[in-house]
Amino acid sequence: YTEEEVVDVLVRCKVQTPRYVRLTRIIRDIPTTNVVEGFKKANLRQIAQxxxxxxxxxxxxIRCREVKRxxxxxxxxQLTVESYETDATTEHFLSFxxxxxxxxxxxxxSFPHxxxxxxxxxxxxHAMIREVHVYGPVLPLGEESQGEAQHMGLGTLLVEKAKEMARAAGYxxxxxxxxxGTREYYRKLEFALDGLYMTAVL
Incomplete structure (x- = not known):
């Protein structure tokens, strides 16, 4: 493929990528000196952007919308909820x-059918929390938050909203x-260790 063709495909893919997907990598991280033939540019994401x-x-x-620092x-x-169906579940993507x-x-x-x-x-x-992630810099222990997203209690707010939605759905x-390393965090949110998982009564 020519560079123009590759970039065109990536642009179309990125525009059509759902908001709840994170494009972690769009090209193999291979040094250009090791590429014998074919497309040799390693900064394809930047070119596509x-x-x-x-x-x-x-x-x-998600990656293109992260708040960074x-x-x-x-x-x-603002808290938003985007929902979509899979063969076996109804998925809800909650985000600030x-x-x-x-x-x-x-x-x-995730709400299993x-x-x-x-x-x-x-x-x-059971309803299932599959992932919780908050962006922003991590503070040293004991240091006060100056507006860093990781230290605003967003994770707790998201978990509480997930509980509320699961309860309303009949779970x-x-x-x-x-x-x-995160078990103590969930214990504070009324979860208890239950086999491979931590669970909470709603």
Missing amino acids: QQLQKQGLRCQC QRLTTDDL VTGEDQIAGFLRL QDAALPIPELTG GRIAVISAI
């Missing part, structure tokens, strides 16, 4: 966004996969 701007378009993926207050943010549609944090909430056969029987009747429990 420049082409988007020329056309007056923008990518809606901006300082914010909760007044700068700025007026410029930059994303400060998000949560993926009642007739769907779950691969993990102990999750029957009696909600589960989350939790690494050892």
Whole structure:
């Protein structure tokens, strides 16, 4: 493919990417000195972004909308919920966004269909938090937040909203996969260790 053809495909892909998807990488990270034949530019994302701007378009993926290092207050943010269906679940993408549609944090909430056969029987009747992520710089221990998104309590607000939505949908429990380092965080949100997951009664 020529550079123009490759960039055109990437531009069209980025424009059509749903807002709840994060395009982590769009080209293999191979040093150009190791490429014997074919397309050799390693900064394809940057080239595609420049082409988007020329056309007056923008990518809606999570990575392109992250708040980076901006300082914010909760007044700068609005909670949005985008829902979509899969074969076995109804998915809800909860996110805090700025007026410029930059994303400060998000949560993926999954409602398994009642007739769907779950691969993990102990999750029957549970709503599922699949991911929680808040952007922005991490502060040293004990340092006060000056508007960093990671230290505004957005994760807690997202989890509480997820519980509220699951309760309203008729679920009696909600589960989350939790690494050892985040278990204490979820305990404070009334989750308890339950096998491979942490769960909370709604």
